[in-house]
Amino acid sequence: xxxxxxxxxxxxxxxxxxxxxxxxxxxxxxxxxxxxxxxxxxxxxxxxxxxxxxxxxxxxxxxxxxxxxxxxxxxxxxxxxxxxxxxxxxxxxxxxxxxxxxxxxxxxxxxxxxxxxxxxxxxxxxxxxxxxxxxxxxxxxxxxxxxxxxxxxxxxxxxxxxxxxxxxxxxxxxxxxxxxxxxxxxxxxxxxxxxxxxxxxxxxxxxxxxxxxxxxxxxxxxxxxxxxxxxxxxxxxxxxxxxxxxxxxxxxxxxxxxxxxxxxxxxxxxxxxxxxxxxxxxxxxxxxxxxxxxxxxxxxxxxxxxxxxxxxxxxxxxxxxxxxxxxxxxxxxxxxxxxxxxxxxxxxxxxxxxxxxxxxxxxxxxxxxxxxxxxxxxxxxxxxxxxxxxxxxxx
Amino acid sequence: xxxxxxxxxxxxxxxxxxxxxxxxxxxxxxxxxxxxxxxxxxxxxxxxxxxxxxxxxxxxxxxxxxxxxxxxxxxxxxxxxxxxxxxxxxxxxxxxxxxxxxxxxxxxxxxxxxxxxxxxxxxxxxxxxxxxxxxxxxxxxxxxxxxxxxxxxxxxxxxxxxxxxxxxxxxxxxxxxxxxxxxxxxxxxxxxxxxxxxxxxxxxxxxxxxxxxxxxxxxxxxxxxxxxxxxxxxxxxxxxxxxxxxxxxxxxxxxxxxxxxxxxxxxxxxxxxxxxxxxxxxxxxxxxxxxxxxxxxxxxxxxxxxxxxxxxxxxxxxxxxxxxxxxxxxxxxxxxxxxxxxxxxxxxxxxxxxxxxxxxxxxxxxxxxxxxxxxxxxxxxxxxxxxxxxxxxxx
Numbered sequence: 001x002x003x004x005x006x007x008x009x010x011x012x013x014x015x016x017x018x019x020x021x022x023x024x025x026x027x028x029x030x031x032x033x034x035x036x037x038x039x040x041x042x043x044x045x046x047x048x049x050x051x052x053x054x055x056x057x058x059x060x061x062x063x064x065x066x067x068x069x070x071x072x073x074x075x076x077x078x079x080x081x082x083x084x085x086x087x088x089x090x091x092x093x094x095x096x097x098x099x100x101x102x103x104x105x106x107x108x109x110x111x112x113x114x115x116x117x118x119x120x121x122x123x124x125x126x127x128x129x130x131x132x133x134x135x136x137x138x139x140x141x142x143x144x145x146x147x148x149x150x151x152x153x154x155x156x157x158x159x160x161x162x163x164x165x166x167x168x169x170x171x172x173x174x175x176x177x178x179x180x181x182x183x184x185x186x187x188x189x190x191x192x193x194x195x196x197x198x199x200x201x202x203x204x205x206x207x208x209x210x211x212x213x214x215x216x217x218x219x220x221x222x223x224x225x226x227x228x229x230x231x232x233x234x235x236x237x238x239x240x241x242x243x244x245x246x247x248x249x250x251x252x253x254x255x256x257x258x259x260x261x262x263x264x265x266x267x268x269x270x271x272x273x274x275x276x277x278x279x280x281x282x283x284x285x286x287x288x289x290x291x292x293x294x295x296x297x298x299x300x301x302x303x304x305x306x307x308x309x310x311x312x313x314x315x316x317x318x319x320x321x322x323x324x325x326x327x328x329x330x331x332x333x334x335x336x337x338x339x340x341x342x343x344x345x346x347x348x349x350x351x352x353x354x355x356x357x358x359x360x361x362x363x364x365x366x367x368x369x370x371x372x373x374x375x376x377x378x379x380x381x382x383x384x385x386x387x388x389x390x391x392x393x394x395x
Numbered sequence: 396x397x398x399x400x401x402x403x404x405x406x407x408x409x410x411x412x413x414x415x416x417x418x419x420x421x422x423x424x425x426x427x428x429x430x431x432x433x434x435x436x437x438x439x440x441x442x443x444x445x446x447x448x449x450x451x452x453x454x455x456x457x458x459x460x461x462x463x464x465x466x467x468x469x470x471x472x473x474x475x476x477x478x479x480x481x482x483x484x485x486x487x488x489x490x491x492x493x494x495x496x497x498x499x500x501x502x503x504x505x506x507x508x509x510x511x512x513x514x515x516x517x518x519x520x521x522x523x524x525x526x527x528x529x530x531x532x533x534x535x536x537x538x539x540x541x542x543x544x545x546x547x548x549x550x551x552x553x554x555x556x557x558x559x560x561x562x563x564x565x566x567x568x569x570x571x572x573x574x575x576x577x578x579x580x581x582x583x584x585x586x587x588x589x590x591x592x593x594x595x596x597x598x599x600x601x602x603x604x605x606x607x608x609x610x611x612x613x614x615x616x617x618x619x620x621x622x623x624x625x626x627x628x629x630x631x632x633x634x635x636x637x638x639x640x641x642x643x644x645x646x647x648x649x650x651x652x653x654x655x656x657x658x659x660x661x662x663x664x665x666x667x668x669x670x671x672x673x674x675x676x677x678x679x680x681x682x683x684x685x686x687x688x689x690x691x692x693x694x695x696x697x698x699x700x701x702x703x704x705x706x707x708x709x710x711x712x713x714x715x716x717x718x719x720x721x722x723x724x725x726x727x728x729x730x731x732x733x734x735x736x737x738x739x740x741x742x743x744x745x746x747x748x749x750x751x752x753x754x755x756x757x758x759x760x761x762x763x764x765x766x767x768x769x770x771x772x773x774x775x776x777x778x779x780x781x782x783x784x785x786x787x788x789x790x
Contacts, residue, residue: 039516059500061458082499100502104477105454107495107502114509114516121434121509137553139546144558146541147589151534158532163539170658173568194542263565 028052028087035112036126037095042111044085051127054087055100055109062103069098069125092344093129094380095196097122115196119187124196129375135198135383140208141167142201145194150259154250156227159220161256162194163264166207166214176265178272178394179216181252182386183281185304193219196379202387212390218260222281224248249288257295274298274393276338278382283308290323293333298393300338302385303349303377307359311351314359327364337367338389342381343374368392423447423482430507431521432490437506439480446522449482450495450504457498464493464520487739488524489775490591492517510591514582519591524770530593530778535603536562537596540589545654549645551622554615556651557589558659561602561609571660573667573789574611576647577781578676580699588614591774597782607785613655617676619643644683652690669693669788671733673777678703685718688728693788695733697780698744698772702754706746709754722759732762733784737776738769763787 032046032054044056055067060082066073069088076086097117099106108114112123143166152159169177182199184192193199199217206212224247252275261268273296277285282304289296290306307314316324324330330337337360341353360367370388375381427441427449439451450462455477461468464483471481492512494501503509507518538561547554564572577594579587588594594612601607619642647670656663668691672680677699684691685701702709711719719725725732732755736748755762765783770776 041514057500057502059498062498062500063456063458065500099505100500102497102500102502103454103457105452105457105460105495105497105502107452107497107500107505108509110494110502110515110517114503119436120505122505137544142544144541144543146539147595148539149532149537200542 032087036128037113037115037124039111039113044111045109045123045125047125047127048087051090051093052087053091053096053098053125053127054085055111056083056085057100057102057110058083059102064101064103066101067098068101068106069096073101091125091127092374092376092378093127094375094378095124095126096378097124099123116189116191117187117196129380131384134205134387135201136205137201138205138208140204142204143167143169143207145200148259148263150255152224152251152255154226154247154255155224159251160190161218161220162190163260164194164200164203164217164219165264166216167204168214169216169265173265176267177214177216178274179218179260179264179266180298180390180393181218181220181256181273181275181285183220183222183275183277183284185222185277185279185281189223190219190221192379193217197386198383199386202383203390206387206390213394215390215394216260216264216266218256220252220256222248222277222284224251226250245284245287248284249291252288253292253295270295270297271335272394274300274336276300276302276386276389277304278302278385279304279377282306287320290320293330297333297335298338299334299336300340300385300389301353301356302340302382302389303342303345303353305339305353305356307356308352309348311348311355314355316359316363319359324359324363324365327360330363330365334365336389336392337365338370338385338392339367340370340372340381340385340389342372342376342378344376345381346377349377427482431523432508432510432519434506434508439506440504440518440520442520442522443482446485446488447482448486448491448493448520448522449480450506451478451480452495452497452505453478454497459496459498461496462493463496463501464491468496486520486522487769487771487773488522489770489773490519490521491773492519494518511584511586512582512591524775526779529600529782530597531600532596533600533603535599537599538562538564538602540595543654543658545650547619547646547650549621549642549650550619554646555585556613556615557585558655559589559595559598559612559614560659561611562599563609564611564660568660571662572609572611573669574613574655574659574661575693575785575788576613576615576651576668576670578615578617578670578672578679580617580672580674580676584618585614585616587774588612592781593778594781597778598785601782601785608789610785610789611655611659611661613651615647615651617643617672617679619646621645640679640682643679644686647683648687648690665690665692666730667789669695669731671695671697671781671784672699673697673780674699674772677701682715685715688725692728692730693733694729694731695735695780695784696748696751697735697777697784698737698740698748700734700748700751702751703747704743706743706750709750711754711758714754719754719758719760722755725758725760729760731784731787732760733765733780733787734762735765735767735776735780735784737767737771737773739771740776741772744772 032048035047046054065076065084076084109123115124146163226247275285282301286306289299372381372384427443430442441449460471460479471479504518510519541558621642670680677696678701681701684694767776767779
């Protein structure tokens with residue numbers, strides 16, 4: 001939850017500057033089109049070439065209707081038919097959650113598709129990116145995304161993961177595959193990567209172009225509470241993460257990995273197992289993989305590190321129980337340590353990732369650093385991370 | 396679209412009678428609980444033992460907030476904190492789409508999960524049924540539900556289907572399986588059966604109890620437009636179905652079945668291929684299977700028949716080009732012809748299905764008729780249909 005709160009506060013400040021700049025309606029470029037996240041058959045929400053989001057909703061008796069995006073609320077205007085329409089300031093390219101506000105009620109836009117993020121199912125908009133081809137659906141062989149249900153003894157609950165198998169998987173019934181465990185961020189769930197993350201399409205395109213080796217990707221829910229903990233109460237969404245790190249670590253190590261190795265044709269060793277995650281999932285990935293280097297040899301943190309939210313210098317003697325003390329040993333064990341960050345991400349991410357990188361450099365730990373140009377703490381950054389990172393895996 | 400309009404009109408009349416009866420708030424039983432379709436961490440929507448739906452939403456500046464369910468709008472009341480709360484008359488057990496209305500804006504309930512139905516993504520509520528165990532998640536082996544993307548030359552578009560494979564499928568790599576093609580209704584899509592229809596859990600439970608043979612289930616989108624047709628325009632949702640029947644028939648026969656037989660371990664003959672559908676999907680099923688009895692031997696219409704919406708006597712000489720003329724021949728070809736209906740379904744379904752049954756009986760065509768007690772034109776009826784029908788397949 002902390003990630004999201006800090007993000008909202010900071011983007012309010014940033015977007016507020018855009019907002020002040022948008023005083024002349026004639027400056028709005030009138031080339032709006034329905035978005036990739038607009039429901040089929042609906043005209044709105046729309047996006048224009050500037051990245052402005054335009055919404056429209058009938059609300060004949062409302063006094064005030066607003067578009068709430070990036071932490072800024074934009075007033076809509078009512079026409080003679082009682083339809084409220086208006087647009088935001090230009091948004092950074094990529095994927096953004098938003099909502100409407102009708103006389104004080106914060107609600108999803110009835111015209112948009114819905115996604116899980118910001119700890120709720122709600123509206124989101126896709127601002128087209130110049131490089132959108134890498135995650136577009138193309139005339140290439142497509143893998144499957146399968147929903148797998150399993151009972152977790154650690155949490156005493158039914159859980160769900162999504163598993164990507166490459167297009168060739170069901171034809172090559174004797175071939176075994178390496179596995180990438182891929183985690184979402186705070187306030188998101190296991191639907192993040194297969195839906196807004198477009199992990200399947202990214203891998204389909206990479207594999208078809210021979211830029212990545214065929215691999216299995218497992219996308220699970222990063223929230224876990226031990227069976228012995230008080231279960232989260234309705235209305236207490238923040239309780240979902242309580243005590244979650246060590247419980248989730250046990251779910252991954254004791255339950256998910258053995259289950260995947262038993263039910264899919266995996267190559268079940270550390271040389272063929274990777275873990276990556278974004279934001280909260282990056283923190284989880286670094287913690288879990290560094291605690292279990294016998295099980296992983298590829299590690300990636302997209303827009304997050306395990307010192308989050310701190311930005312001060314890291315003391316490797318005490319940080320994470322000294323896991324980073326011996327760079328030479330780590331360099332022999334870790335085939336690839338990847339860190340990524342968007343250039344428009346808010347604090348504390350730049351500072352936090354910088355402090356982590358400085359620690360790695362001080363310790364002589366080799367790592368690859370990727371900067372996503374012009375993107376924020378959102379899914380375009382993470383799609384690019386996956387595209388770049390997956391191309392380097394298991395080679 | 397016609398199905399839905401008629402349904403809304405009729406339920407308005409029916410539910411209006413309940414509404415008039417509910418004049419005394421003290422009559423409401425105060426045992427409300429969050430529904431199976433309430434978002435995790437939210438308190439509302441709730442359901443009580445009478446089947447009333449209670450919603451609650453902060454809207455400090457609104458003048459009027461309503462719950463819109465079953466074609467009836469129920470006024471909510473505002474408390475001193477600006478939170479609007481209220482409940483509906485008792486609803487029939489099962490799965491119902493609904494929305495909120497805030498000063499004239501029809502919007503999803505921010506507290507509910509979202510489903511595709513009524514030609515839009517929006518809110519729905521589950522009124523618990525006494526027999527809900529048959530579609531509950533249980534400690535039994537669970538099959539996978541896989542998302543398969545494919546390019547359709549018939550429609551010149553990318554399409555998606557969901558494929559259920561039984562729990563044993565990936566362990567028995569030389570065994571082949573029969574296939575049920577299972578279709579949704581008007582205003583719904585390929586997510587209907589795997590999400591609100593709970594087709595996977597129903598089959599998991601049936602197979603674990605040895606009540607059904609392990610089978611593959613393919614759930615596709617019943618809307619199709621030929622590539623030569625003008626594609627549907629944004630804002631013209633009703634155009635989706637234009638010319639759809641023959642296009643969808645070609646998609647099923649020329650594209651989906653060959654694709655499934657090529658990519659899954661199917662038994663690719665008529666003895667091991669079934670088709671079933673609900674409402675519009677029932678109409679499609681009867682039309683497609685009767686046109687292709689070389690490919691199907693099991694046929695089921697849930698809450699629908701191919702004479703819809705007519706309720707007058709059917710002349711088998713002309714109906715569907717005389718496909719039902721020779722009952723004796725059909726009885727040799729069709730292993731099971733199943734029809735189902737809920738006892739609380741609105742017109743024209745009871746009359747339309749009755750006319751179809753009368754025609755079958757007149758022609759001496761054997762069929763099995765199932766009545767779902769106390770359920771409407773909604774998913775509880777269809778879950779029960781699937782549970783009963785699947786148990787009879789491929790035996």
